[in-house]
Amino acid sequence: MRQELRHIPIWAKPMTQGDKIASRRILGYSISPGAARHYAASVLAHIDQVRSGAQQGAYLACLNPHSYVVATRSKPFERALKAAQWLLADGVGIVLASKVLRQSLPGRVTGFDFFEALSSTMNARGGYRVFFLGSSEETLRQIRARMRACYPNVVVAGSYSPPYKDEFSEQDIESMVSAISAATPDVLWVGMTAPKQELWISQHLGATGVPFAAAIGAVFDFFVGNVRRSHPIFQKVGLEWLPRLLQEPRRLWRRILVSGPIFVAAVVKDVISPRNRHPEM
Numbered sequence: 001m002r003q004e005l006r007h008i009p010i011w012a013k014p015m016t017q018g019d020k021i022a023s024r025r026i027l028g029y030s031i032s033p034g035a036a037r038h039y040a041a042s043v044l045a046h047i048d049q050v051r052s053g054a055q056q057g058a059y060l061a062c063l064n065p066h067s068y069v070v071a072t073r074s075k076p077f078e079r080a081l082k083a084a085q086w087l088l089a090d091g092v093g094i095v096l097a098s099k100v101l102r103q104s105l106p107g108r109v110t111g112f113d114f115f116e117a118l119s120s121t122m123n124a125r126g127g128y129r130v131f132f133l134g135s136s137e138e139t140l141r142q143i144r145a146r147m148r149a150c151y152p153n154v155v156v157a158g159s160y161s162p163p164y165k166d167e168f169s170e171q172d173i174e175s176m177v178s179a180i181s182a183a184t185p186d187v188l189w190v191g192m193t194a195p196k197q198e199l200w201i202s203q204h205l206g207a208t209g210v211p212f213a214a215a216i217g218a219v220f221d222f223f224v225g226n227v228r229r230s231h232p233i234f235q236k237v238g239l240e241w242l243p244r245l246l247q248e249p250r251r252l253w254r255r256i257l258v259s260g261p262i263f264v265a266a267v268v269k270d271v272i273s274p275r276n277r278h279p280e281m
Contacts, residue, residue, distance in 0.1 A: 024103040026094060027270055029063055031087050033105045036117035039086055043118060043212055044125070046085070047186050050211035059084055059201045059213040062111050064091030065263035067194050072266075077195035080202040084215075088114060093260065097267045111216035115223070118187070118214075123151040131183050131210070132159040133176060134191035135220045142224035158183035162192065173204060180208040188213035191220035 023030040032039075039060070049055040061084035071078040081087065088109045089095055098105040122128040132143055140159040147156050160179045163172055180188060188210045190197045197215040205213050221227040 024098055024105055026063075026089075026098050026101065026103055026105075027068060027266060029068075029082060029087060031063065031089050031094070031098075031105060033089075034109070035107075036109050036113040037121070039088070039109065039114055040117040040121045042086065043187075044121060047128075047211045051186075055211075057205050057209070057211050057213070058086075059205055059215065060086035060088065060114065061198050061201075061215045062088045062090035062194075062217070063094055065093035066091075066259040068094075068266070069259040069262045070195060074195060076199055080195065080198040083202055084198070093263055097263075100267055100271060111214070111219045112222050114214065115189070115216055115219050119147075119151045119154060122187070123153045126153040128187065129155045129157040129183070129185045130187045130189060131157050131180055131185035132189045132191070132220070133162065133180065134189075134197065135161060137161045139220055139224060139226060142226075143220060146224055157185045168200075177204055177207050180210060184209070186211055189219075190215050191217055193217055 023032045043060065046055060046058060050057060061081050063081060067077075067081065071081055088111065089098070089105050090108060090110050092108055095105050095108050119130075122130075130147075132140055135143075140161055144156050144159060147154060158179060160176055162168065162176055165172075168176075188201075188205070188208065190201055190213055192200065194215065194217060197217065201213045201215055218227060
């Protein structure tokens with residue numbers, strides 16, 4: 001069942017509507033700058049190519065300072081992030097690092113920004129099917145209801161609440177893959193937190209036959225209001241993490257107060273590295 005995706009980097013593929021700007025290299029990761037709508041256009045172009053048999057399934061993931069630090073300690077997670085065809089700069093720390101490293105990104109694009117952009121575009125066009133993998137049955141029920149209200153032209157082909165455990169059994173994986181395959185979605189939304197969601201997609205997307213998947217973590221809870229996003233003012237000035245830290249200190253303190261300084265140290269080390277004295281443009 002553990003089928004690895006054959007990955008072709010985005011910069012090596014034919015240019016599509018959303019892929020018009022060269023990728024930026026940030027601490028060994030390739031991120032294509034652009035707004036959420038540009039990523040959505042690129043993804044839908046890819047889905048059309050998969051439907052015509054010209055491409056294989058691919059996926060999107062998010063990079064922030066915490067996920068970068070976790071990936072330094074987990075090679076499988078690092079490979080999963082680097083194998084993502086679309087990697088979002090989901091964190092103001094990534095954007096600031098890009099400016100320090102002279103690989104300037106125009107701004108962050110969160111998983112929620114992308115979810116809204118792709119859902120809105122699919123709703124406007126019609127004819128797309130989605131599947132939600134992750135979270136609880138109650139949250140999935142709320143997601144189905146909210147999708148009907150917000151994006152009535154997008155078909156929720158199915159949803160699946162996996163067992164809450166550190167590692168899935170082969171039977172767990174087979175049940176998830178079978179449910180997704182039977183629903184034949186165009187888009188698979190996966191919300192199981194990092195790095196579990198990225199690893200699951202990188203290992204099993206090929207077996208599902210789905211054209212596109214996205215690892216979007218807390219977006220499930222944001223979408224139905226279980227967790228409130230920070231006020232737009234905090235988002236705009238790059239402090240979205242602060243109200244969330246106050247809301248969920250036990251869950252988020254480590255990623256902000258521990259991973260943050262480690263990430264800054266990695267950026268400083270890269271700045272003073274000899275190879276960075278003549279950066280590739």
